[in-house]
Amino acid sequence: MDRVSTSITAASIESIDRVGPCAAKVSLEKIEDVRNARRKAIIGRAKEILHKWTIESMPSVDEIFKDVAETLKTAKVEKYGPEELSSGPEINSAKDIIIVEGRADVVNLMRCGIYNVIAVEGAKIPETIKKLSKEKESTAFLDGDRGGDLILKELLQVTSIKHVSKAPRGKEVEDLNCREIFDALKSKISIQEPPKPLREKRKIEVSKEIVQAMEELEGTLEAVVLNEKMERIERLPVSKLAEKLQQIKGVGTVVFDGIITQRIIDVANEKNIRSLIASRISEAVKTPLNVQLMTFSDIKRTAQ
Numbered sequence: 463m464d465r466v467s468t469s470i471t472a473a474s475i476e477s478i479d480r481v482g483p484c485a486a487k488v489s490l491e492k493i494e495d496v497r498n499a500r501r502k503a504i505i506g507r508a509k510e511i512l513h514k515w516t517i518e519s520m521p522s523v524d525e526i527f528k529d530v531a532e533t534l535k536t537a538k539v540e541k542y543g544p545e546e547l548s549s550g551p552e553i554n555s556a557k558d559i560i561i562v563e564g565r566a567d568v569v570n571l572m573r574c575g576i577y578n579v580i581a582v583e584g585a586k587i588p589e590t591i592k593k594l595s596k597e598k599e600s601t602a603f604l605d606g607d608r609g610g611d612l613i614l615k616e617l618l619q620v621t622s623i624k625h626v627s628k629a630p631r632g633k634e635v636e637d638l639n640c641r642e643i644f645d646a647l648k649s650k651i652s653i654q655e656p657p658k659p660l661r662e663k664r665k666i667e668v669s670k671e672i673v674q675a676m677e678e679l680e681g682t683l684e685a686v687v688l689n690e691k692m693e694r695i696e697r698l699p700v701s702k703l704a705e706k707l708q709q710i711k712g713v714g715t716v717v718f719d720g721i722i723t724q725r726i727i728d729v730a731n732e733k734n735i736r737s738l739i740a741s742r743i744s745e746a747v748k749t750p751l752n753v754q755l756m757t758f759s760d761i762k763r764t765a766q
Contacts, residue, residue, distance in 0.1 A: 468493065539568055542580055543590030550577035558599035560647070561591060561623065563613060566636035567603070574640035579603075582613060587620050595621040601650055603627045605634040611681035618653070618681075625650040628683050628699075649701040651683055651720055653742075668761055672739060675717040676758050680741070685718030690736075704729055715739065722747065722755055 463471070478488050542549040548565035556578035562568060564581050571579045582591055594600065595617075602617050604610035606629040617623055627650040629635050630642070638646070671694075675686040685703045687695045689712045698706055700720035707713060707729045715737040716730070722743045730738055730753045737754045739761060747755075 539565060539572070543588070545583075545588045545590055547580055547583055547588060547590055549580035552577040553580055553594070556598065558601065559594060561595070561600055561602045561617070561621075562635055563605060563610065564636070567634075570636045570638065571603075571643060574643050576643070582617075585613065585616065587616050591617075592621050595623050599624050601625040601627060601647070603629075603635055603647065603650075605629050606631040607634065614681045614683075623653055625652055626683060627651070631682075631684075649699070651700055653721075672715065672717055673761060676739065676761055679717060679719040680758065682719050685716060685720070687713055688715040688717070690714035707733060707735070724748065727753055727755075 472490050472493065476488050476490055478486060480486055538551075539548050540551055541547065542553055548568045550568060550572050553559060558578065560571065560576065560579045562571065562579055562581050564583055568579050568581050580591070580594070582588065600621070600623045602614060602623050602625070604614055604626070610628060614626060614628075627646045629638055629646060633642075635643070669692050671688060671692040675688070675694075679686060683700050684697060685700050686697050687707070687710060689695055692715065695710060695713065696706070700718050703716070703718060703720070704725050707716065707726075713733060713735050716726075716735060717739045719741050722738050722740045724744070724747045726738060727747055727750050729735075731750060735753060737756065739756045739758070741758050743755055743757060
């Protein structure tokens with residue numbers, strides 16, 4: 463019972479003045495909550511169990527030292543190829559690799575348990591990286607700054623990388639925590655060969671706003687959303703584009719550094735978006751009736 467009910471019951475018992483044929487007087491001396499005594503017993507026993515468990519399961523100082531030392535030993539950066547590029551120990555054994563910019567990036571990824579990583583270590587792409595990108599499924603994981611954009615352009619020209627991940631804009635890979643690293647790699651963008659021309663493209667007028675957006679976006683893996691008046695609505699990562707387009711109203715044109723996929727086309731059809739302009743168009747897409755598709759190469763040729 464709660465305290466109110468208990469008090470009422472106690473008062474009622476005190477009102478009894480006869481028990482059978484005899485006169486009686488009942489008085490309350492003390493109310494004791496038996497649950498408190500039970501709680502104390504449970505708490506005491508729990509402390510005993512926890513203490514014993516802690517002693518039995520706690521590793522010794524020697525075991526702790528050994529585990530930490532083994533981790534440090536495993537995480538040692540290696541040198542790979544004739545250029546002695548900084549790398550993790552699993553470059554040879556891994557089927558896929560991650561290409562980063564510098565040694566500090568390699569160290570940070572290895573700290574998070576990623577060992578199939580190798581660094582470019584400079585603006586010029588080493589022959590080792592070119593060779594590895596042809597032999598293994600390769601992902602470029604680059605800084606979210608101008609330097610990362612420039613290295614991506616170079617990688618796209620001279621290597622066969624299949625995917626690209628970027629650190630958040632303004633951040634460097636070496637400064638990311640493990641969760642940010644895994645999120646970025648999970649959101650990687652696929653790189654595909656540009657499709658062969660299947661039909662003659664309609665000649666269109668390219669506005670200065672489109673040209674400016676294209677020049678800003680190359681190598682960034684980002685998108686610019688424009689309304690019907692060619693006014694900017696938003697700039698966002700390509701990985702979030704399909705989801706965002708379903709939420710934004712009044713979109714007329716989308717310019718983005720990525721691949722026009724069937725999913726993007728379907729969203730554009732549904733939202734009555736007039737034009738999609740990107741670095742590439744997937745070969746698997748169906749020709750849309752109401753959405754105009756163009757690549758950055760088309761824009762450059764039209765602007766000449």
